[in-house]
Amino acid sequence: MVFIQPFPKDNYLCLFGVHEKMLNKMQARFDEGLIEDFYKYLAEPWATAIFHDRFADFRDEIRELLITSPKDKDATLEDLSRQLVDEETGLNDQQRKELLMAYVSTGAKRAVETRLLNFISYNYYHLPMYAKPGMV
Incomplete structure (x- = not known):
């Protein structure tokens, strides 16, 4: 059968x-x-x-976070990535490191991680397969 x-x-x-x-x-x-x-x-x-039915909203929230400048006159991560990326070749190692440093130094990395943990915690009833703080 x-x-x-x-x-x-x-x-x-x-x-x-x-x-x-x-x-x-x-x-x-x-x-x-x-x-x-x-x-x-x-x-x-x-x-x-x-x-998950709320994942699209979570993606939109993260995208908004990354395209919004932390300070009015600062370039966004999106702006920086557009400056660095060559349509033909993509990112080289140096450009990738520069973008990663900007991601970390602007606080965006921490903000994304926090929002991800909030998403998992808030929806944990449906997402028990994901680890969250306090489990270890």
Whole structure:
């Protein structure tokens, strides 16, 4: 007897517009032969938050955080990344380090981490597979 699971169409609709790197570098993992079945891969516990009904709002909140300047005259991380990125070649190692330093020094990294932990804590009833502070 074969058990057939229903196709989770609502989950897959949530993936529209989501970069493959947000899906644990799905393309690289596929190219390396680490993913044989996309359905099984996306059914793993790590992906649960991506399919959560509030995750799109969380993504929007993070995007707003990263495109907003901490001070009125400072460049945003988005502005800096646009200055650094060459459409043809992407980021080199030095540019990547510069962007990472800006991400950390502006406090954006800490703010993103805080918001992520808040998202997990607030929705923990649906996301018990994720670790949160105080568990260890």
